[in-house]
Amino acid sequence: MAVSSHRRLLSQPPPTLPPSSSPSLHRSLSSPCQTPPRLPFLDLLAGGLHSLVAQASFFLSSGALPTPIPGGSPLGAFQLSSFAILKPSSSSSSSSSCSYAALREVAAFLLDHRDFSGVPPTALVLFSPSNSPPWATASLQRYVPHSCDAADLGPSTFTVRSVHRIAILDVRLLNLDRHAGNILVQRGGELVPIDHGLCLPQRLEDPYFEWLHWPQSSVGLSQEEMEYVQRLDPFEDLEVLRRELPMLAEQSGRVLVVCTIFLKRAVAAGLTLADVGAMMTRDLSGQSELERVCRQAAAAVAVELHCEAEISGGSGGGGEEGGVVGCLVQRKPPKVPMKKGRKEEESGKGKVVGGRTKSVSSSCVLKVSQDGCISFKRMNEEEWQLFLEAFGELLPAAFERRRRNKQGRIVTSCSF
Known part of the structure; x- marks a missing residue:
C-alpha cells in the first residue's frame, strides 16, 4: 500500500506556485551576462x-x-x-x-x-x-636571442664562417632582400639569417646580397663548406618542397634548381662567393651573367627543337605574371636528341625514335617579362631537361669570363 502511494506521488506533476506568489527574478544590474571573448x-x-x-x-x-x-x-x-x-x-x-x-x-x-x-x-x-x-x-x-642586427655593426666583427654560410643559403634560394637588418648578430660575431619571405621567387630576378661587398665573401671556401655545397642535391630539394609545401609555385622550385646548379659548378671551378654573387646580380646592361647564360641555354634548346624566335607585345606591368616580351615558340615538329646507337627515322607525323613517335608540346621554351625577368613556367618537362643540359654546358665558359674580367681589373688598378 505504501509502495503504490509512493508511485502515485512520483507520477504527479510538481506543484506550481500561483502567479501572485511567484518570486520576482531580476538579472543583476551590477554583473550583466556577457558572451566570453x-x-x-x-x-x-x-x-x-x-x-x-x-x-x-x-x-x-x-x-x-x-x-x-x-x-x-x-x-x-x-x-x-x-x-x-x-x-x-x-x-x-x-x-x-x-x-x-x-x-x-x-x-x-x-x-x-x-x-x-x-x-x-x-x-x-x-x-x-x-x-x-x-x-x-x-x-x-x-x-633567437641576439645583441643587435648587422646594420648596427661593421662587417669587420663578423666571422668568415658565418658570412659564408648565409651567402651559400642566399645564392641557393635567390634571396631578393638580404639586407643588414635581417641578419642578427650574436655574441662572438656569429650571424643568424631571418626574414626569408622574398626568397625563392617565381622568376629569375635581381637579388640583393648585403654580404657581396663584405671582405669575407672574397675569401675562398673552407673544405667543410665546399663539401657541403657538393653534397647539395637540387632535385632532392625540389622534391622536399613538393612534398612539404605543395602550395608553393613549381617555378619557384625550378629557380632553386638553376641557382643550386650554378653554385655547385661555380664552387667546383674555384670561384668565391663574391664572384658567384656578382654573376647573379645585374650589371649596367640590365642583365646578370646568370640571366645571359639562361638565355643562351634557351636559345640552344630552341635550335635543337627547331623553334623560331618571336616577339609579342605583353600587357603585364612588371609583376610575376607580366606580359611576354620575348619567347621562343616552336614552329616545326621537334627533333628530340637521342643517345648514340638509337635509330631515328623520319615520318610524316613527327620523329620516330626507336619505333615510338615522340612529340613536344608547342609551349614557350622561355618566358621573359617586360622588366626582363626570366620565368621557366612555360617549359614542359622535356624542354626543362634539355635546358638544364645546355645550361650546364655553358657554365664553364661563363666562369672563365669571370676570371679573365677579374684579372683585367686587377691589372688596370695596379697600373695606376
Missing part, C-alpha cells in the same frame, strides 16, 4: 615543430597579448613572449604574392640542411585572432 586560434600546417606550435597556441589561448614588432611584414609581425615570432602572411582567400611569404619562410628552414646556415626553426600555421574567419596563413619562428 573568442580566443586566438593556431593550427599547424607544415614544417613540423609540434612543440613550438603547442607552446604558441597555449600562450595565445591564455589571453596573453603578443607584442607588435616595428617594421615587420606588411600584415604585421608579433613576438610571443620570449620564445617565438608570428608573421601573418595573408588571408586564406588572398591570391597576392604576399601569400607566398609564409611559405618561403618555411622553405628556407626546410632547405637549411643540418642547420648549416642557422635559419631558426620555422613552421607554417593557420591563424585567426578570434578563432573565426578570416583565417590567415602565417609563419611561426623560434625566437
Whole structure:
C-alpha cells in the first residue's frame, strides 16, 4: 500500500506556485551576462615543430597579448613572449604574392640542411585572432636571442664562417632582400639569417646580397663548406618542397634548381662567393651573367627543337605574371636528341625514335617579362631537361669570363 502511494506521488506533476506568489527574478544590474571573448586560434600546417606550435597556441589561448614588432611584414609581425615570432602572411582567400611569404619562410628552414646556415626553426600555421574567419596563413619562428642586427655593426666583427654560410643559403634560394637588418648578430660575431619571405621567387630576378661587398665573401671556401655545397642535391630539394609545401609555385622550385646548379659548378671551378654573387646580380646592361647564360641555354634548346624566335607585345606591368616580351615558340615538329646507337627515322607525323613517335608540346621554351625577368613556367618537362643540359654546358665558359674580367681589373688598378 505504501509502495503504490509512493508511485502515485512520483507520477504527479510538481506543484506550481500561483502567479501572485511567484518570486520576482531580476538579472543583476551590477554583473550583466556577457558572451566570453573568442580566443586566438593556431593550427599547424607544415614544417613540423609540434612543440613550438603547442607552446604558441597555449600562450595565445591564455589571453596573453603578443607584442607588435616595428617594421615587420606588411600584415604585421608579433613576438610571443620570449620564445617565438608570428608573421601573418595573408588571408586564406588572398591570391597576392604576399601569400607566398609564409611559405618561403618555411622553405628556407626546410632547405637549411643540418642547420648549416642557422635559419631558426620555422613552421607554417593557420591563424585567426578570434578563432573565426578570416583565417590567415602565417609563419611561426623560434625566437633567437641576439645583441643587435648587422646594420648596427661593421662587417669587420663578423666571422668568415658565418658570412659564408648565409651567402651559400642566399645564392641557393635567390634571396631578393638580404639586407643588414635581417641578419642578427650574436655574441662572438656569429650571424643568424631571418626574414626569408622574398626568397625563392617565381622568376629569375635581381637579388640583393648585403654580404657581396663584405671582405669575407672574397675569401675562398673552407673544405667543410665546399663539401657541403657538393653534397647539395637540387632535385632532392625540389622534391622536399613538393612534398612539404605543395602550395608553393613549381617555378619557384625550378629557380632553386638553376641557382643550386650554378653554385655547385661555380664552387667546383674555384670561384668565391663574391664572384658567384656578382654573376647573379645585374650589371649596367640590365642583365646578370646568370640571366645571359639562361638565355643562351634557351636559345640552344630552341635550335635543337627547331623553334623560331618571336616577339609579342605583353600587357603585364612588371609583376610575376607580366606580359611576354620575348619567347621562343616552336614552329616545326621537334627533333628530340637521342643517345648514340638509337635509330631515328623520319615520318610524316613527327620523329620516330626507336619505333615510338615522340612529340613536344608547342609551349614557350622561355618566358621573359617586360622588366626582363626570366620565368621557366612555360617549359614542359622535356624542354626543362634539355635546358638544364645546355645550361650546364655553358657554365664553364661563363666562369672563365669571370676570371679573365677579374684579372683585367686587377691589372688596370695596379697600373695606376
